[in-house]
Amino acid sequence: MSTVVPSEPTKPSQAIPLSGLNQLLDLASKRSPDDQHRLLMGVAGLYESAADHGGAPEALADIFVALTRSAEREIRRVLAQRLAKVDWAPPALVRMLAADEIEIARPVIAASPLLLDDDLLQLLADCSIEHQIQVALRPDLGAAVARAIVAGGDAAVMTALATNRSARIEPAAFADLVGHSRQLAALRAPLTRHPSLDEDLALRLYQWVGEALRQAISDRFTLDPARLAGAIQDAAQTSAGRAASDLPAAVEWDLAAEDPDARLVAKLHRAGQLRPAYLIRALREEKLGVFAHGLATLGRFEVAQVHRALAGDTARPLFLACIAVGLDRAAFPALLTEIRKLNKGFPRDPDGSAWRLAERSADQAAYEFRLLMADADGPSV
Template identity: 50%
Template sequence: MPVVQLEPPRDAWDDRTVSQLLTLAQSRSAEDRQRLLLKVTSLCEATRPPAEVGPLLSDIFLTLAAQAERDIRLALSERIAGVDWAPPALINMLALDEIEIARPVITSSPLLKDADLIRLLIEATLEHQIAVARRPQLSRPVADTIIDRGEAVTMTALASNRSADISEDAMRKLVDHSRRIAGLRAPLTRHPRLNEQLAQQLYQWVGQALRQSIGERFRIDDAQLNAAVQQAAAKAVGSPEWRTAPTSRLVEDRERSDMERRLVDKLQAAGQLRPGLLVRALREQRFELFEQALAALGGFSDAQVHHAVRAPTAEPLYLACIAVGVDKAVFASLLVEVRKLSGGMPAGGGWTATPMNAHSASRAFRQMMEKPAIV
């Protein structure tokens, strides 16, 4: 059915205009209903409606919008998205419509309050939630709700919204989430609320290009990074969960050891053994897999890796990891996981993040392991 486009009326909210609106409202014709909806919208755009016609407008909008065709609802959403005179019930109804219709009011309507936006996060589709996360000047309570819900794409949209009011604690949660959600990392590196402390944490698990971006904004000091890892490891080891962990967890039973070795052999034979397996093994708490994969990747003996993990300093393990292709920034978080699973080993000594290639690191590791110092 064709849509009748109306020019903004020359007369505004006089008695004759209101009478015409009432006549159109009484018509059962679908075309008259469309004319009425567009005429009311045009009137409101030309002159703010007087307070006395507010109830009439509310009834007209809600009744006709519910019955209107999709293109009419879309046109209505676009035309009233930024106004403050529309009936709030109509705005909320349009915000729950299909996303193309809902997006203009979700993005721009001043009539959507925090409670309305939080309701959309709970009740509406993922596309609606993303639109909420991208809303300019998003309030802190709504941003906190997005983070608490933990939906990856919605948090990524929020991280890209530089005008959102995101607290320091909320930023810390986003950086924590970025460890498992790669899509968060790029927008976080550019976020104006990223501070130096959080940049240090984010730096550990981003790629080289993003590290350069962080480095352009913050001074990432390897000594500070090392100290942060030591502190995190000490906290982990000191917790009841790890303090009571038996040393027997370092060595799985023979059946499991054989299973992990077969997996490493299979991956190596297929040319699929990669440094990324080390991180995955630690996150899955498969410590024997980590040790065997490290030995296979570097061509080290099991004894050398065993000694490196249990040394009084993290230096040997650092060299072994660099030798197999682990980035020095990734090693910081990797060491925390190793110490969690090993009861605090390697011991408290740090490492020197000296730039060196894999060959040099391998040679230094083998020299160090000729006379390993074991605690």
């Protein structure tokens, strides 16, 4: 009786030769977008089926990634939606889609179980503000990623993290977020509602929020009346100190002169003559009020927001506002010097580099400026 020797299990094939892969891609590129879409979805179906039967061969993964890389934007967007929640896709493909433009990346970053903390940290380091915000909003975000977001100190990304109630934020990182909320008003409302807020941090937050959020904190926590009174007194002293020193020294606005400045800027705007270069000219002519109204008009900001930026303890908001209206970031140091000459040294910049941010688009800069200058009890941007 002969002995039947069981055959060895079939191993996944090695990577497809580069020449063969190039031929396949060349063939696919000559097809119509509809044919490319059907081809890619067919490969996705094959990969899913192979995953259900012991794993897909490496060659198929290579084909899947390469075809996706060369596919048109709309095809990549549809594929990203299909793969957003699956656990069988090639991890390299998921990472590639997560780093694609944000409309493609968003569903993958939000839900893919194949993105690990290291992948998310890489997105924070390499990708746009929109990608970073989506990482911060990811459900059940890990502590290491949350810690990196807080350490990064970006206003928009930290605000997104504060709204993510399922994020695992370590106590030290959450305390840092509360500390940032003293300057970043948009953080205050989401932090007030966050499950990680404890009584000690609530009392700290209580010192610099408005009446509506103070009531929300009081409704949530049973705060000791003596400690509450102390917090109110500390907040009052801090506010009075700033009112008595910083703000009047920073911006002594001549109310009689504001109307003419506003009228001049409105006239230039109606005539189509208000340009970023005019803001620089206004400063050279020592017209700080015209600069403020012009910056607000070009950026569609509130004049009060620009005034607060000019009176700030950091030049960061002013820098963001200038980028938002199209001023060259290389010109900002000289512009800041002119403003301080006219504005008694404000805005301050104690470490000399608070405004030296990574590259921002005009839209990103405007969004961050509005976050930083948001009213304390107003809605987040």
